[in-house]
Amino acid sequence: MRQIHPNALIQRTSEQQALFFTENGKIIVRNDSPLHPLRETLDRCGWSVQKAYEDDLVLMVQIALLSEELEASLEVKLMTPRDCFLLIGDQSEIRKKVLRAAHWAVATQTLQFCSQCGASLKKVLDTTEMKCSQCQCSFFPKLSPAILVLIRRKDEILLARSPHHPPGIFTLLAGFIDLGESAEDAVHREVMEEVGLKVTHLKYCGTQSWPFPDSFMLAFTADYLCGEIKIDPNEIEEASWFHRDRLPNLPPPSTLSRRLIEDFLIAKN
Template structure:
């Protein structure tokens, strides 16, 4: 059984019941609108990704779904498979031409890279590392309300790693830039691929060292310390941000009854 991960304007196309369709289920009207396609895995599996033309109409029996929330119907395993397929699709879509000489790239299935036939430049799939951190102080967690968050939603702090920077240095810099808080005892927690569109999230925990909260209004509108039974609405899903928050609540004995976690 091979699956077909189709994408239309950034959304994933799912069949009835919120599942990824098998390749043989894809109707001709969709297959004819493939702009590009390729394999999802390097190990010889037959699962494929496909990019649909923007003007393509989605037929009855299929639905264009938001990738961030499709885990509720497709399940956690397929959520990450969808992310992997989208990552490859987006990489090929945004690297059609060589950034060195401007020639049209071709896919090299041995290197699993985009190769320039003119100058030989190789472009491998782009992965952008980003840190995400649970900062604690006296049994409370630091959460921020991002400028693009829905009203009332908070999360742990995050940011992209810059050139010449270690992960621990990035944690310290991002927390300070967003809140003017200095941290210590930075410890690795877990990692997670996050294909929105090409991130690798690296989770950490840290402790408050000094400073009082002064939010960087360009990135976050508000930041506060929350006790385990004071946690506001947060994005639960299958995100590492939720795992960090829920790990904090467990470790500090919170019952979670007052947490208003949302799935959307």
């Protein structure tokens, strides 16, 4: 992703779409869409452009922070990248752009200074690399691999909720992969730590970028093997077996958790 000079945006065609960000990483949403016509939006709103980034996939424009009043008068919403992603649902083309832009917004906020010598970092053209201006040490946007697992027990699945989930929403178990672990090791460990169960027949089911702030999810299904549910109260508020016909409130359709649950429901019908 390369940084482009704000003046270069003047030469862009009127059809080009862009994602607009505020200084603190919020995405600007209008009419439930995060993509806006670049020229028309800049002309109409009079926003001053601070930075702009572009690659084959996405044009991102960072503007000065909007005030609450401005937000209301322009009929736009400021959304966190995560809420914006949940809003767009299964619009796959926009989804990829929002995820890439969200990850880049996190990286530009967090990668500012060298962890070796403290000097400021400079962007390397046409890559996601940041280089120290003093010691030349390289830094890249962080990507933290994590697992997600749907555990089956006949017609039931195990769903849980942690304190950071919205009230009433139950979802699949998830956790970060530890140093030296395989993804499969992490599934066995997380399931044992969080709910005290043993599982078997792990099957890989796909991935999803989850840059809120920097996760990369690897999904599995597994069959229950043995054990009684015993939750880790530091991680989990509640966990239970749910019959396929009596599921609780689930995560939104754009999430990988929801896709795995839907696949489970389809598989036996």
